[in-house]
Amino acid sequence: MTIETFDLLLGLVKEDIYKQSTNWRRAISPEERLVVTIRYLATGASFRSLAFQFRMGRSTISTIVSETCEAIWKNVQPIYMPFPDRKLCMEKARQFNRKWNFPNCFGAVDGKHIRIKASHKSGSLYYNNEQFSSLFLQGVADHECKFVTVDIGANGRQSDGGVFRNSDLAKCLDINAFDCPTSQQLPGSEDKTPFVIVGDETYPLLPFLMRPYPRQNLDQSKKIFNYRLSRARRCVECAFGIMNAKFRLLTKSIETSVEHATVIVKAICVLHNMILAREGIDIEAAMGVEDHCEIVNTRTPTAERNSPRYAINVRNTLTTYFTSPVGSVPWQAYI
Incomplete structure (x- = not known):
C-alpha cells in the first residue's frame, strides 16, 4: 500500500475511528489506529x-483492529465493491470476454478456508476435514482480479456443495438480485444464454454457474470448453493469490471471535480491491502468485447427477459456440 493510498483510506475512515481524549487518558489517533490495523492485516503478527x-x-490492539476493520468495510465497500447491478454486470461481462474470451460471463467464483481459533463452546462446528477450524470465504472475481462480491462466514465443517447452496451469493444469483440479463446473444451468433459466472468442479452446474465437464470420455468440443473455462477461472485464482501475498494474516489463524474474524476478512477483501484499483498490477506477471502462497484448499468435486436440464443446455450452447467460426480462438487448437 502506497502512502497516497493510505492517506485516502485514512480520509475515508477517520471520522468513524476518531476517539476523544480525556483528562486522564490521551486518545489513540486515527492514524495510529489505522497503522496498527494495516500492520496486523499485512503481517499476521499476533x-x-x-x-x-x-x-x-x-x-x-484487539479492539482497534475490530473497530477499524468495521470502519473500512463501511466506508470502502460502497466505493470499491458496490453491490452488483445490471449496468455493472454488463460492463464486467464485456471486459471479461475481451480479456478472457468467455462471453456472457461477469466473473469467476472460488473459495478458500480461512483459519480461525474457534472457541471451545463451538465444538466441532467450524472444524473442517483437514483438522483445523475455519470460516469459508467465497469470492467472485472480475477480469482484473478484483472481487465483484464476496460471501464470508460459512463454517468450515459444511460440505463444499452445502457451502455454496446455503450461501447468500447463491441466493442472490438464484433470484437474480443483481438484475443480470437472463437471455443475451452471444457475440456474432443468434444463440442466447443467460449471464453466468464460472467455477471449478467443486461447484454445481446451474443456469447461472458453469462448471467443467466431467473428465471421463471427453470429445474435442468438451475439452475445448473445459480449457476455455479453466483459462477464465485464472482471474479468481490470481485474486486469491495476490490477496494472500499482500495480507499474510490469511495464511495464519485469526485470533478473534468468529464475528470479528468475519469483519476482518471483509475488510481485507475491499482493501484488495482498493489497492488494485489505485495501484494496479501486471495481471500476466501475477498469474503465478497463487502457486507461491499458502492457499488451503480442502474441497472435493461435486457430482452432476442432479444438474438442471436448462443448465446443461446453457453449457451445451457455449460448447457449440466455442467450436464455431465466430466463437473459436486460434490458441484453443493447441490444448
Whole structure:
C-alpha cells in the first residue's frame, strides 16, 4: 500500500475511528489506529507482538483492529465493491470476454478456508476435514482480479456443495438480485444464454454457474470448453493469490471471535480491491502468485447427477459456440 493510498483510506475512515481524549487518558489517533490495523492485516503478527511494538495493551490492539476493520468495510465497500447491478454486470461481462474470451460471463467464483481459533463452546462446528477450524470465504472475481462480491462466514465443517447452496451469493444469483440479463446473444451468433459466472468442479452446474465437464470420455468440443473455462477461472485464482501475498494474516489463524474474524476478512477483501484499483498490477506477471502462497484448499468435486436440464443446455450452447467460426480462438487448437 502506497502512502497516497493510505492517506485516502485514512480520509475515508477517520471520522468513524476518531476517539476523544480525556483528562486522564490521551486518545489513540486515527492514524495510529489505522497503522496498527494495516500492520496486523499485512503481517499476521499476533496481538501480543503488536502490543509490544506499539506499546499498547493486547486488548486495546484487539479492539482497534475490530473497530477499524468495521470502519473500512463501511466506508470502502460502497466505493470499491458496490453491490452488483445490471449496468455493472454488463460492463464486467464485456471486459471479461475481451480479456478472457468467455462471453456472457461477469466473473469467476472460488473459495478458500480461512483459519480461525474457534472457541471451545463451538465444538466441532467450524472444524473442517483437514483438522483445523475455519470460516469459508467465497469470492467472485472480475477480469482484473478484483472481487465483484464476496460471501464470508460459512463454517468450515459444511460440505463444499452445502457451502455454496446455503450461501447468500447463491441466493442472490438464484433470484437474480443483481438484475443480470437472463437471455443475451452471444457475440456474432443468434444463440442466447443467460449471464453466468464460472467455477471449478467443486461447484454445481446451474443456469447461472458453469462448471467443467466431467473428465471421463471427453470429445474435442468438451475439452475445448473445459480449457476455455479453466483459462477464465485464472482471474479468481490470481485474486486469491495476490490477496494472500499482500495480507499474510490469511495464511495464519485469526485470533478473534468468529464475528470479528468475519469483519476482518471483509475488510481485507475491499482493501484488495482498493489497492488494485489505485495501484494496479501486471495481471500476466501475477498469474503465478497463487502457486507461491499458502492457499488451503480442502474441497472435493461435486457430482452432476442432479444438474438442471436448462443448465446443461446453457453449457451445451457455449460448447457449440466455442467450436464455431465466430466463437473459436486460434490458441484453443493447441490444448
